[in-house]
Amino acid sequence: MGSDGGLSADAEVISAVDSVLDDVAKLVKECSAFQEAVSSHSSRLQSESDVLSKQAVELVASMKQLQAEVYAASEKKDISHGVAEKLMDELSKVRTMLYDGDVAPLLPAKANGFFLRALLGPANVRAARKDGRYKVKEEYNAYRDNTTIIFLVFPIVLLALKKKLWNECFPALPVQIYQAWLLLFYTSLAMRENILRVNGSDIRPWWVYHHYLAIAMALVSLTWGIQGHPDCSRKQHGVELFLEWAVMQGVAMLLQNRYQRQRLYTRIALGKAGRMDVVWGETSGVKGQLWILYPVLFTLQVFQCYIGGLLLRTAVVEDDCEWQMVVCGLLLIAMAFGNFFNTIATLVAKAKIKAKMKKMKHVAKNTLQEKVQKQKAAST
Structure with a gap:
C-alpha cells in the first residue's frame, strides 16, 4: 500500500516536470517565431525608411535649389519683388514641413560637435x-x-x-x-x-x-x-x-x-x-x-x-x-x-x-x- 503511494507520487512529479518542460519548449518556440516576425517587420520598416529618407533628401535639395533660383530671378528683376516674397514664404512653409514635422527624423542627422x-x-x-x-x-x-x-x-x-x-x-x-x-x-x-x-x-x-x-x-x-x-x-x-x-x-x-x-x-x-x-x-x-x-x-x-x-x-x-x-x-x-x-x-x-x-x-x-x-x- 505504501509502495503504491510512493509510485503514484513519483508519477505525479514526473508528469509535472514533463508539463513544465513542454511549456518551456512551447514558449521558446513562440518567442523564436515572434523574433523572426519582428526581425522581418524591422527589415521592412528599415527598407521603407531608406526609401522615404532618400525622397526627403531630394525634396530638401529641390527646396534649396528653388530658393536659389527665386533669389537669382529677383536680383535680375525677372520677377517682381512681391512675387519673389510670396514664393519665398511658400518655400519657408515647405522648409517647416521638412525640418519640423515627421519628415525630420528621415533627414541625415547632424554630427555631434x-x-x-x-x-x-x-x-x-x-x-x-x-x-x-x-x-x-x-x-x-x-x-x-x-x-x-x-x-x-x-x-x-x-x-x-x-x-x-x-x-x-x-x-x-x-x-x-x-x-x-x-x-x-x-x-x-x-x-x-x-x-x-x-x-x-x-x-x-x-x-x-x-x-x-x-x-x-x-x-x-x-x-x-x-x-x-x-x-x-x-x-x-x-x-x-x-x-x-x-x-x-x-x-x-x-x-x-x-x-x-x-x-x-x-x-x-x-x-x-x-x-x-x-x-x-x-x-x-x-x-x-x-x-x-x-x-x-x-x-x-x-x-x-x-x-x-x-x-x-x-x-x-x-x-x-x-x-x-x-x-x-x-x-x-x-x-x-x-x-x-x-x-x-x-x-x-x-x-x-x-x-x-x-x-x-x-x-x-x-x-x-x-x-x-x-x-x-x-x-x-
Missing part, C-alpha cells in the same frame, strides 16, 4: 520621434527658467552678506561655490544646446561659443585666490563688479524668458519659426518689449567690457599680477564684443524684416488701388 563628442563620445542624441524632440526643448526651457532664479539670487545674497556679515571682504569658499555653480550651469547649457542643434533647433552658433568661453572663465576663476592681500577690498573689487554684472544679467534673462518666449510661440503659429527653435540672447520681441530689453542688453555689454578692461588694467598696474586676471579679462572682453555684434546683427535683421513688411503692405495697397480703378473704369 566636439563638445558632445568630448563629453558623451559618439552616442546618438537625436530623438527618433518628434514628441521626444519637443520634450528635449521643453526640458531645456524648464532648466533655463529654474536656473535663472539661482543666477539672479546667488550673487545678490553674496553681495548682501559681504556688507552685513563679512565686513566688506568675501571669504574664498562662498565665491568658489558660486564659480563652481557657474561652471556647472554653463556646461549644462552648452550640452543641452548642442543636443538641441542635433535635433533641428536653429540656435545661433555664437551663443554656444559664448558658453564655451563662459565655461573657460568659470574654470579659470576657480583657481584664482581672492584672499591674502593686505587690502582685501582692492583685490576683490573685480569680483564685486562681476557679481553686480551677474545680477544685471539675471534681470535680462528674466526679461527674455518673460517676453520673448511669448513672441516665439506667435512666430511658430505663423510658420515663421520651427517648433524646435528656442529663445536665447535677443532673437525676438515686439516693439514695446525691445525698448526695455535692448537698453539693458547694451548696458550689460558695456559693463562686461568695463570689468574685463579693469581686470587687465589691474594686472598691468599691480605688482602681484596673477595670470587669472589676464585670462578672465580677455574672456570678458571677447564675450562682450561677441554679444554686441550679435545684438547689432539682430537689429539689422529686424530692420530688414520691418522694411520688407512695409514694402509688401505698400505693394498690396497699390495693387488694391489698381483693381479698384480698373473696376471703376469697367463700370463706366
Whole structure:
C-alpha cells in the first residue's frame, strides 16, 4: 500500500516536470517565431525608411535649389519683388514641413560637435520621434527658467552678506561655490544646446561659443585666490563688479524668458519659426518689449567690457599680477564684443524684416488701388 503511494507520487512529479518542460519548449518556440516576425517587420520598416529618407533628401535639395533660383530671378528683376516674397514664404512653409514635422527624423542627422563628442563620445542624441524632440526643448526651457532664479539670487545674497556679515571682504569658499555653480550651469547649457542643434533647433552658433568661453572663465576663476592681500577690498573689487554684472544679467534673462518666449510661440503659429527653435540672447520681441530689453542688453555689454578692461588694467598696474586676471579679462572682453555684434546683427535683421513688411503692405495697397480703378473704369 505504501509502495503504491510512493509510485503514484513519483508519477505525479514526473508528469509535472514533463508539463513544465513542454511549456518551456512551447514558449521558446513562440518567442523564436515572434523574433523572426519582428526581425522581418524591422527589415521592412528599415527598407521603407531608406526609401522615404532618400525622397526627403531630394525634396530638401529641390527646396534649396528653388530658393536659389527665386533669389537669382529677383536680383535680375525677372520677377517682381512681391512675387519673389510670396514664393519665398511658400518655400519657408515647405522648409517647416521638412525640418519640423515627421519628415525630420528621415533627414541625415547632424554630427555631434566636439563638445558632445568630448563629453558623451559618439552616442546618438537625436530623438527618433518628434514628441521626444519637443520634450528635449521643453526640458531645456524648464532648466533655463529654474536656473535663472539661482543666477539672479546667488550673487545678490553674496553681495548682501559681504556688507552685513563679512565686513566688506568675501571669504574664498562662498565665491568658489558660486564659480563652481557657474561652471556647472554653463556646461549644462552648452550640452543641452548642442543636443538641441542635433535635433533641428536653429540656435545661433555664437551663443554656444559664448558658453564655451563662459565655461573657460568659470574654470579659470576657480583657481584664482581672492584672499591674502593686505587690502582685501582692492583685490576683490573685480569680483564685486562681476557679481553686480551677474545680477544685471539675471534681470535680462528674466526679461527674455518673460517676453520673448511669448513672441516665439506667435512666430511658430505663423510658420515663421520651427517648433524646435528656442529663445536665447535677443532673437525676438515686439516693439514695446525691445525698448526695455535692448537698453539693458547694451548696458550689460558695456559693463562686461568695463570689468574685463579693469581686470587687465589691474594686472598691468599691480605688482602681484596673477595670470587669472589676464585670462578672465580677455574672456570678458571677447564675450562682450561677441554679444554686441550679435545684438547689432539682430537689429539689422529686424530692420530688414520691418522694411520688407512695409514694402509688401505698400505693394498690396497699390495693387488694391489698381483693381479698384480698373473696376471703376469697367463700370463706366
